[in-house]
Amino acid sequence: MGENATTHHTNSANNGANDNQIGFKSRVSVIGSGSWGSVAAKLVAFNTLNLSSFHDEVKMWVFEETLQSGEKLTDAINRTNENVKYLPGIKLGKNVIADPDLDNAVKDANMLVFVTPHQFIDNICKSLVGKVRSDAEAISLIKGMEVKIEGPCLISTYISEQLGINCSVLMGANLANEIAEEKFSEATVGYRNNREIAEQWVQLFTTPYFMVTPVQDVEGVELCGTLKNVVAIAAGFVDGLDMGNNTKAAIIRFGLREMREFCKLLFSSVKDDTFFESCGVADVITTCFGGRNRKVAEAFARNGGKRSFDELEAEMLQGQKLQGVTTVREVYEVLRHRGLLELFPLFATVHEICSGCLPPSAIVIYSEKKNIFPV
Ligand SMILES: NC(=O)c1ccc[n+]([C@@H]2O[C@H](COP(=O)([O-])OP(=O)(O)OC[C@H]3O[C@@H](n4cnc5c(N)ncnc54)[C@H](O)[C@@H]3O)[C@@H](O)[C@H]2O)c1
Numbered sequence: 001m002g003e004n005a006t007t008h009h010t011n012s013a014n015n016g017a018n019d020n021q022i023g024f025k026s027r028v029s030v031i032g033s034g035s036w037g038s039v040a041a042k043l044v045a046f047n048t049l050n051l052s053s054f055h056d057e058v059k060m061w062v063f064e065e066t067l068q069s070g071e072k073l074t075d076a077i078n079r080t081n082e083n084v085k086y087l088p089g090i091k092l093g094k095n096v097i098a099d100p101d102l103d104n105a106v107k108d109a110n111m112l113v114f115v116t117p118h119q120f121i122d123n124i125c126k127s128l129v130g131k132v133r134s135d136a137e138a139i140s141l142i143k144g145m146e147v148k149i150e151g152p153c154l155i156s157t158y159i160s161e162q163l164g165i166n167c168s169v170l171m172g173a174n175l176a177n178e179i180a181e182e183k184f185s186e187a188t189v190g191y192r193n194n195r196e197i198a199e200q201w202v203q204l205f206t207t208p209y210f211m212v213t214p215v216q217d218v219e220g221v222e223l224c225g226t227l228k229n230v231v232a233i234a235a236g237f238v239d240g241l242d243m244g245n246n247t248k249a250a251i252i253r254f255g256l257r258e259m260r261e262f263c264k265l266l267f268s269s270v271k272d273d274t275f276f277e278s279c280g281v282a283d284v285i286t287t288c289f290g291g292r293n294r295k296v297a298e299a300f301a302r303n304g305g306k307r308s309f310d311e312l313e314a315e316m317l318q319g320q321k322l323q324g325v326t327t328v329r330e331v332y333e334v335l336r337h338r339g340l341l342e343l344f345p346l347f348a349t350v351h352e353i354c355s356g357c358l359p360p361s362a363i364v365i366y367s368e369k370k371n372i373f374p375v
Protein backbone atom coordinates (compact mmCIF):
# COMPACT_ATOMS: atom_id res chain seq x y z
CA MET A 1 0.00 0.00 0.00
CA GLY A 2 1.28 3.49 -0.68
CA GLU A 3 3.46 4.99 -3.34
CA ASN A 4 7.05 5.98 -3.76
CA ALA A 5 7.71 9.45 -2.53
CA THR A 6 10.86 11.42 -2.11
CA THR A 7 9.55 13.58 0.73
CA HIS A 8 11.19 12.97 4.12
CA HIS A 9 9.17 11.91 7.12
CA THR A 10 9.22 14.70 9.65
CA ASN A 11 6.97 13.34 12.37
CA SER A 12 8.07 9.81 13.02
CA ALA A 13 6.32 9.65 16.43
CA ASN A 14 2.94 9.75 14.73
CA ASN A 15 3.61 7.54 11.80
CA GLY A 16 1.90 4.27 12.75
CA ALA A 17 1.56 1.40 10.31
CA ASN A 18 2.89 3.13 7.21
CA ASP A 19 6.12 3.99 8.99
CA ASN A 20 7.23 0.45 8.33
CA GLN A 21 7.33 1.35 4.66
CA ILE A 22 9.94 4.06 4.59
CA GLY A 23 9.47 6.36 1.63
CA PHE A 24 5.81 5.61 1.11
CA LYS A 25 3.09 8.16 1.60
CA SER A 26 -0.56 7.37 1.32
CA ARG A 27 -2.97 9.54 -0.63
CA VAL A 28 -6.58 9.71 0.53
CA SER A 29 -9.68 10.49 -1.50
CA VAL A 30 -13.17 10.87 -0.10
CA ILE A 31 -15.93 9.87 -2.51
CA GLY A 32 -19.00 11.79 -1.40
CA SER A 33 -19.62 15.21 0.07
CA GLY A 34 -22.95 15.17 1.89
CA SER A 35 -23.08 16.03 5.57
CA TRP A 36 -21.24 12.90 6.73
CA GLY A 37 -18.97 12.90 3.70
CA SER A 38 -17.85 16.43 4.56
CA VAL A 39 -17.24 15.52 8.20
CA ALA A 40 -15.28 12.45 7.11
CA ALA A 41 -13.12 14.68 4.93
CA LYS A 42 -12.56 17.01 7.88
CA LEU A 43 -11.49 14.15 10.19
CA VAL A 44 -9.18 12.65 7.62
CA ALA A 45 -7.69 16.00 6.61
CA PHE A 46 -6.81 16.80 10.23
CA ASN A 47 -4.78 13.60 10.36
CA THR A 48 -3.13 13.74 6.94
CA LEU A 49 -1.71 17.12 7.95
CA ASN A 50 -0.32 15.70 11.16
CA LEU A 51 0.87 12.27 10.05
CA SER A 52 3.95 12.22 7.87
CA SER A 53 2.92 8.90 6.31
CA PHE A 54 0.18 10.70 4.36
CA HIS A 55 0.17 13.35 1.68
CA ASP A 56 -1.46 16.44 3.14
CA GLU A 57 -4.03 16.91 0.41
CA VAL A 58 -7.38 15.13 0.63
CA LYS A 59 -9.49 15.13 -2.51
CA MET A 60 -13.26 15.11 -1.95
CA TRP A 61 -15.47 14.13 -4.87
CA VAL A 62 -18.53 16.35 -5.18
CA PHE A 63 -21.70 15.40 -7.02
CA GLU A 64 -21.84 18.74 -8.77
CA GLU A 65 -24.81 21.03 -8.43
CA THR A 66 -25.53 24.70 -8.92
CA LEU A 67 -26.43 26.69 -5.85
CA GLN A 68 -29.26 29.23 -5.79
CA SER A 69 -26.60 31.94 -6.11
CA GLY A 70 -25.59 30.44 -9.46
CA GLU A 71 -22.20 29.30 -8.12
CA LYS A 72 -21.13 25.68 -8.50
CA LEU A 73 -21.05 23.79 -5.19
CA THR A 74 -17.46 22.68 -5.83
CA ASP A 75 -16.32 26.27 -6.39
CA ALA A 76 -18.12 27.40 -3.25
CA ILE A 77 -16.46 24.66 -1.18
CA ASN A 78 -13.00 25.51 -2.51
CA ARG A 79 -13.58 29.27 -2.06
CA THR A 80 -14.93 29.11 1.50
CA ASN A 81 -13.45 25.82 2.75
CA GLU A 82 -16.99 24.94 3.85
CA ASN A 83 -19.62 22.71 2.31
CA VAL A 84 -22.10 25.56 2.18
CA LYS A 85 -25.01 23.29 1.25
CA TYR A 86 -24.54 20.10 3.29
CA LEU A 87 -22.41 21.25 6.26
CA PRO A 88 -22.55 25.05 6.44
CA GLY A 89 -20.50 26.86 9.05
CA ILE A 90 -17.83 24.16 9.43
CA LYS A 91 -14.31 24.61 8.08
CA LEU A 92 -13.14 21.39 6.46
CA GLY A 93 -9.42 22.11 6.55
CA LYS A 94 -7.47 23.94 3.86
CA ASN A 95 -6.04 20.66 2.60
CA VAL A 96 -9.49 19.41 1.52
CA ILE A 97 -9.86 19.98 -2.21
CA ALA A 98 -13.31 19.52 -3.72
CA ASP A 99 -13.35 17.97 -7.18
CA PRO A 100 -16.44 17.30 -9.34
CA ASP A 101 -14.49 14.95 -11.63
CA LEU A 102 -14.72 11.46 -10.13
CA ASP A 103 -11.86 9.99 -12.15
CA ASN A 104 -9.59 12.85 -11.21
CA ALA A 105 -10.63 12.72 -7.58
CA VAL A 106 -9.53 9.09 -7.17
CA LYS A 107 -6.49 9.24 -9.44
CA ASP A 108 -3.34 8.35 -7.48
CA ALA A 109 -5.24 7.68 -4.25
CA ASN A 110 -4.42 4.44 -2.45
CA MET A 111 -6.92 5.00 0.37
CA LEU A 112 -10.50 5.48 -0.80
CA VAL A 113 -13.26 6.54 1.58
CA PHE A 114 -16.73 5.82 0.16
CA VAL A 115 -19.45 7.93 1.77
CA THR A 116 -22.44 8.57 -0.48
CA PRO A 117 -26.08 7.64 0.01
CA HIS A 118 -26.26 3.95 -0.85
CA GLN A 119 -28.64 4.39 -3.78
CA PHE A 120 -25.85 6.05 -5.79
CA ILE A 121 -23.02 3.58 -5.20
CA ASP A 122 -23.94 1.40 -8.16
CA ASN A 123 -23.34 4.15 -10.73
CA ILE A 124 -20.28 5.44 -8.90
CA CYS A 125 -18.62 2.01 -8.82
CA LYS A 126 -19.48 1.30 -12.44
CA SER A 127 -17.84 4.50 -13.55
CA LEU A 128 -14.77 3.77 -11.41
CA VAL A 129 -14.06 0.34 -12.89
CA GLY A 130 -10.47 0.31 -14.10
CA LYS A 131 -9.82 3.80 -12.71
CA VAL A 132 -8.56 3.05 -9.20
CA ARG A 133 -5.12 1.82 -8.22
CA SER A 134 -4.93 -1.95 -8.02
CA ASP A 135 -3.22 -1.71 -4.62
CA ALA A 136 -5.84 0.67 -3.21
CA GLU A 137 -7.67 -0.03 0.05
CA ALA A 138 -11.24 1.15 0.49
CA ILE A 139 -13.45 1.85 3.46
CA SER A 140 -17.22 2.30 3.29
CA LEU A 141 -19.07 4.68 5.61
CA ILE A 142 -22.28 3.96 3.71
CA LYS A 143 -25.25 2.70 5.70
CA GLY A 144 -27.34 0.63 3.31
CA MET A 145 -27.22 -2.45 1.12
CA GLU A 146 -27.77 -3.59 -2.44
CA VAL A 147 -30.31 -6.25 -3.27
CA LYS A 148 -29.48 -7.98 -6.51
CA ILE A 149 -31.24 -10.86 -8.26
CA GLU A 150 -28.76 -13.26 -6.65
CA GLY A 151 -29.59 -11.92 -3.20
CA PRO A 152 -28.49 -9.25 -0.73
CA CYS A 153 -25.06 -7.73 -1.13
CA LEU A 154 -23.26 -5.54 1.39
CA ILE A 155 -22.01 -2.23 0.01
CA SER A 156 -18.45 -3.12 1.05
CA THR A 157 -18.73 -6.40 -0.88
CA TYR A 158 -20.15 -4.57 -3.86
CA ILE A 159 -17.27 -2.08 -3.86
CA SER A 160 -14.76 -4.93 -3.51
CA GLU A 161 -16.28 -6.94 -6.31
CA GLN A 162 -16.70 -4.04 -8.71
CA LEU A 163 -13.27 -2.50 -8.18
CA GLY A 164 -11.20 -5.56 -7.25
CA ILE A 165 -9.95 -4.04 -4.00
CA ASN A 166 -10.37 -4.84 -0.30
CA CYS A 167 -13.02 -2.82 1.52
CA SER A 168 -13.38 -2.28 5.27
CA VAL A 169 -16.23 -0.34 6.91
CA LEU A 170 -16.61 2.42 9.49
CA MET A 171 -19.97 2.70 11.28
CA GLY A 172 -21.13 4.07 14.60
CA ALA A 173 -23.25 6.49 16.59
CA ASN A 174 -22.26 9.34 14.36
CA LEU A 175 -24.69 12.18 13.78
CA ALA A 176 -22.64 14.26 11.37
CA ASN A 177 -23.56 17.69 12.71
CA GLU A 178 -22.41 16.79 16.23
CA ILE A 179 -19.04 15.44 15.11
CA ALA A 180 -18.64 18.49 12.87
CA GLU A 181 -18.81 20.55 16.06
CA GLU A 182 -16.19 18.28 17.61
CA LYS A 183 -18.46 16.80 20.24
CA PHE A 184 -17.04 13.49 21.44
CA SER A 185 -18.24 10.31 19.76
CA GLU A 186 -17.09 6.80 18.92
CA ALA A 187 -17.05 4.65 15.83
CA THR A 188 -16.28 1.06 14.87
CA VAL A 189 -14.04 -0.05 12.03
CA GLY A 190 -15.08 -3.46 10.72
CA TYR A 191 -12.35 -5.38 8.95
CA ARG A 192 -12.10 -8.76 7.28
CA ASN A 193 -8.71 -10.25 8.17
CA ASN A 194 -5.94 -7.68 7.87
CA ARG A 195 -5.46 -6.03 11.25
CA GLU A 196 -2.70 -3.78 9.91
CA ILE A 197 -5.06 -2.23 7.37
CA ALA A 198 -7.68 -1.76 10.10
CA GLU A 199 -5.09 0.07 12.23
CA GLN A 200 -4.35 2.42 9.33
CA TRP A 201 -8.02 3.33 9.05
CA VAL A 202 -8.23 3.80 12.81
CA GLN A 203 -5.21 6.09 12.66
CA LEU A 204 -6.65 8.06 9.76
CA PHE A 205 -9.99 8.75 11.46
CA THR A 206 -9.08 9.05 15.14
CA THR A 207 -9.04 12.54 16.63
CA PRO A 208 -9.25 13.72 20.24
CA TYR A 209 -13.05 13.88 19.85
CA PHE A 210 -13.51 10.80 17.64
CA MET A 211 -12.55 7.44 19.10
CA VAL A 212 -12.34 4.52 16.71
CA THR A 213 -12.25 0.81 17.65
CA PRO A 214 -11.40 -1.99 15.20
CA VAL A 215 -13.54 -5.15 15.18
CA GLN A 216 -12.93 -8.19 13.01
CA ASP A 217 -16.52 -8.56 11.83
CA VAL A 218 -17.09 -6.55 8.70
CA GLU A 219 -20.53 -8.03 8.05
CA GLY A 220 -21.78 -7.46 11.60
CA VAL A 221 -20.53 -3.89 11.73
CA GLU A 222 -21.93 -2.97 8.32
CA LEU A 223 -25.30 -4.63 8.80
CA CYS A 224 -25.73 -2.91 12.18
CA GLY A 225 -25.18 0.46 10.46
CA THR A 226 -27.61 -0.50 7.72
CA LEU A 227 -30.44 -1.95 9.79
CA LYS A 228 -30.53 0.66 12.53
CA ASN A 229 -32.10 3.04 9.99
CA VAL A 230 -35.13 0.74 9.85
CA VAL A 231 -35.46 0.83 13.64
CA ALA A 232 -35.12 4.62 13.52
CA ILE A 233 -38.11 4.83 11.21
CA ALA A 234 -40.14 2.75 13.66
CA ALA A 235 -39.01 5.06 16.48
CA GLY A 236 -40.10 8.07 14.41
CA PHE A 237 -43.57 6.57 13.98
CA VAL A 238 -43.81 6.13 17.75
CA ASP A 239 -42.78 9.78 18.26
CA GLY A 240 -45.29 10.93 15.65
CA LEU A 241 -48.03 9.05 17.47
CA ASP A 242 -46.94 10.55 20.83
CA MET A 243 -46.61 7.07 22.31
CA GLY A 244 -43.92 8.06 24.79
CA ASN A 245 -40.55 6.78 25.90
CA ASN A 246 -41.49 3.32 27.13
CA THR A 247 -43.03 2.40 23.80
CA LYS A 248 -40.01 3.77 22.01
CA ALA A 249 -37.70 1.72 24.23
CA ALA A 250 -39.75 -1.40 23.46
CA ILE A 251 -39.52 -0.71 19.74
CA ILE A 252 -35.77 -0.24 20.05
CA ARG A 253 -35.45 -3.56 21.86
CA PHE A 254 -37.57 -5.40 19.28
CA GLY A 255 -35.54 -3.72 16.59
CA LEU A 256 -32.20 -4.71 18.05
CA ARG A 257 -33.38 -8.30 18.29
CA GLU A 258 -34.49 -8.36 14.66
CA MET A 259 -31.20 -6.73 13.65
CA ARG A 260 -29.29 -9.55 15.33
CA GLU A 261 -31.50 -12.25 13.80
CA PHE A 262 -31.25 -10.73 10.33
CA CYS A 263 -27.46 -10.43 10.59
CA LYS A 264 -27.12 -14.05 11.63
CA LEU A 265 -29.51 -15.16 8.93
CA LEU A 266 -27.26 -13.62 6.32
CA PHE A 267 -23.90 -14.31 8.00
CA SER A 268 -23.58 -16.91 10.74
CA SER A 269 -20.13 -15.48 11.49
CA VAL A 270 -21.56 -12.23 12.93
CA LYS A 271 -20.47 -11.83 16.55
CA ASP A 272 -22.81 -10.97 19.43
CA ASP A 273 -20.18 -8.60 20.85
CA THR A 274 -20.45 -6.42 17.74
CA PHE A 275 -23.91 -5.30 18.89
CA PHE A 276 -22.31 -3.75 21.98
CA GLU A 277 -19.89 -1.64 19.96
CA SER A 278 -20.63 1.88 18.76
CA CYS A 279 -21.97 0.46 15.48
CA GLY A 280 -24.60 -1.53 17.39
CA VAL A 281 -26.65 -0.39 20.33
CA ALA A 282 -25.09 3.09 20.43
CA ASP A 283 -25.99 3.85 16.82
CA VAL A 284 -29.53 2.57 17.32
CA ILE A 285 -29.94 4.91 20.29
CA THR A 286 -28.52 8.04 18.65
CA THR A 287 -30.45 7.47 15.42
CA CYS A 288 -33.72 6.79 17.23
CA PHE A 289 -33.38 10.10 19.09
CA GLY A 290 -31.49 12.47 16.81
CA GLY A 291 -31.40 11.14 13.26
CA ARG A 292 -33.00 12.22 10.00
CA ASN A 293 -34.80 8.90 9.48
CA ARG A 294 -36.53 9.35 12.85
CA LYS A 295 -37.36 12.96 12.10
CA VAL A 296 -38.99 12.33 8.73
CA ALA A 297 -40.81 9.23 10.01
CA GLU A 298 -42.25 11.33 12.83
CA ALA A 299 -43.60 13.82 10.27
CA PHE A 300 -44.97 10.94 8.19
CA ALA A 301 -46.91 9.61 11.20
CA ARG A 302 -48.13 13.07 12.23
CA ASN A 303 -49.57 13.43 8.73
CA GLY A 304 -51.31 10.06 9.08
CA GLY A 305 -49.22 8.63 6.26
CA LYS A 306 -50.91 10.98 3.77
CA ARG A 307 -47.69 12.67 2.62
CA SER A 308 -45.06 10.42 1.08
CA PHE A 309 -41.56 9.96 2.43
CA ASP A 310 -40.16 11.33 -0.84
CA GLU A 311 -42.16 14.52 -0.44
CA LEU A 312 -41.26 14.95 3.23
CA GLU A 313 -37.59 14.15 2.59
CA ALA A 314 -37.37 16.81 -0.12
CA GLU A 315 -39.13 19.38 2.06
CA MET A 316 -37.38 18.67 5.35
CA LEU A 317 -33.85 17.64 4.37
CA GLN A 318 -32.95 20.03 1.51
CA GLY A 319 -31.02 17.54 -0.59
CA GLN A 320 -29.89 15.19 2.18
CA LYS A 321 -31.02 11.61 1.68
CA LEU A 322 -32.78 9.09 3.91
CA GLN A 323 -31.50 5.53 3.82
CA GLY A 324 -34.10 3.77 5.95
CA VAL A 325 -37.06 3.63 3.57
CA THR A 326 -35.00 2.11 0.74
CA THR A 327 -33.24 -0.22 3.15
CA VAL A 328 -36.45 -1.58 4.65
CA ARG A 329 -37.78 -2.26 1.16
CA GLU A 330 -34.61 -4.21 0.44
CA VAL A 331 -34.82 -6.07 3.76
CA TYR A 332 -38.48 -6.89 3.09
CA GLU A 333 -37.56 -8.26 -0.32
CA VAL A 334 -34.93 -10.55 1.20
CA LEU A 335 -37.34 -11.81 3.87
CA ARG A 336 -40.23 -12.26 1.44
CA HIS A 337 -38.01 -14.19 -0.94
CA ARG A 338 -36.99 -16.54 1.90
CA GLY A 339 -40.50 -16.84 3.35
CA LEU A 340 -39.39 -15.33 6.66
CA LEU A 341 -41.53 -12.21 6.99
CA GLU A 342 -43.43 -13.61 9.97
CA LEU A 343 -40.24 -13.90 11.97
CA PHE A 344 -39.43 -10.21 11.48
CA PRO A 345 -42.69 -8.42 12.34
CA LEU A 346 -41.08 -5.07 13.10
CA PHE A 347 -39.13 -4.88 9.85
CA ALA A 348 -42.14 -6.14 7.87
CA THR A 349 -44.50 -3.66 9.51
CA VAL A 350 -42.17 -0.71 8.95
CA HIS A 351 -42.09 -1.50 5.24
CA GLU A 352 -45.84 -1.97 5.05
CA ILE A 353 -46.36 1.42 6.72
CA CYS A 354 -43.79 3.16 4.52
CA SER A 355 -45.40 1.75 1.40
CA GLY A 356 -48.90 2.79 2.50
CA CYS A 357 -50.30 -0.72 3.09
CA LEU A 358 -50.73 -0.11 6.83
CA PRO A 359 -51.38 3.07 8.83
CA PRO A 360 -48.57 4.41 11.08
CA SER A 361 -50.49 3.24 14.15
CA ALA A 362 -49.82 -0.36 13.09
CA ILE A 363 -46.34 0.04 14.52
CA VAL A 364 -47.56 -0.58 18.07
CA ILE A 365 -50.18 -3.26 17.51
CA TYR A 366 -48.26 -5.64 15.33
CA SER A 367 -46.63 -7.50 18.19
CA GLU A 368 -49.91 -8.03 20.09
CA LYS A 369 -51.67 -9.20 16.95
CA LYS A 370 -49.00 -11.58 15.85
CA ASN A 371 -48.05 -12.47 19.41
CA ILE A 372 -44.66 -13.35 18.13
CA PHE A 373 -42.24 -11.95 20.67
CA PRO A 374 -41.34 -14.17 23.59
CA VAL A 375 -40.91 -12.39 26.92
N1 LIG B 1 -25.36 12.41 7.94
C1 LIG B 1 -25.06 11.63 8.95
O1 LIG B 1 -25.23 12.01 10.12
C2 LIG B 1 -24.49 10.26 8.70
C3 LIG B 1 -23.75 9.65 9.72
C4 LIG B 1 -23.22 8.40 9.52
C5 LIG B 1 -23.41 7.75 8.30
N2 LIG B 1 -24.11 8.37 7.32
C6 LIG B 1 -24.22 7.66 6.04
O2 LIG B 1 -23.33 8.27 5.12
C7 LIG B 1 -23.82 8.10 3.79
C8 LIG B 1 -23.77 9.45 3.10
O3 LIG B 1 -24.66 10.33 3.73
P1 LIG B 1 -24.42 11.89 3.90
O4 LIG B 1 -25.09 12.24 5.17
O5 LIG B 1 -22.99 12.24 3.75
O6 LIG B 1 -25.22 12.49 2.64
P2 LIG B 1 -26.41 13.58 2.68
O7 LIG B 1 -27.69 12.88 2.85
O8 LIG B 1 -26.08 14.66 3.65
O9 LIG B 1 -26.32 14.25 1.24
C9 LIG B 1 -26.76 13.63 0.06
C10 LIG B 1 -25.57 13.53 -0.87
O10 LIG B 1 -25.96 12.82 -2.05
C11 LIG B 1 -25.39 13.48 -3.16
N3 LIG B 1 -26.12 13.13 -4.36
C12 LIG B 1 -27.35 13.54 -4.78
N4 LIG B 1 -27.65 12.97 -5.95
C13 LIG B 1 -26.61 12.18 -6.29
C14 LIG B 1 -26.33 11.30 -7.38
N5 LIG B 1 -27.20 11.12 -8.37
N6 LIG B 1 -25.14 10.63 -7.39
C15 LIG B 1 -24.26 10.77 -6.38
N7 LIG B 1 -24.46 11.58 -5.31
C16 LIG B 1 -25.63 12.26 -5.28
C17 LIG B 1 -25.49 14.94 -2.79
O11 LIG B 1 -24.64 15.72 -3.59
C18 LIG B 1 -25.03 14.88 -1.34
O12 LIG B 1 -23.63 14.87 -1.27
C19 LIG B 1 -25.21 7.49 3.93
O13 LIG B 1 -25.15 6.11 3.71
C20 LIG B 1 -25.59 7.75 5.38
O14 LIG B 1 -26.46 6.78 5.92
C21 LIG B 1 -24.63 9.62 7.48
Ligand SMILES: O=P(O)(O)OC[C@H](O)CO
Pocket residue numbers: 143172173174175176229232283286287290291292293294322323
Ligand atom coordinates in the same frame (compact mmCIF):
# COMPACT_ATOMS: atom_id res chain seq x y z
O1 LIG C 1 -29.61 11.00 10.29
P1 LIG C 1 -29.70 9.52 10.00
O2 LIG C 1 -31.00 8.94 10.43
O3 LIG C 1 -29.34 9.22 8.57
O4 LIG C 1 -28.59 8.84 10.91
C1 LIG C 1 -27.30 9.38 10.90
C2 LIG C 1 -26.25 8.42 11.42
O5 LIG C 1 -26.29 7.21 10.72
C3 LIG C 1 -26.29 8.21 12.89
O6 LIG C 1 -25.19 7.41 13.28
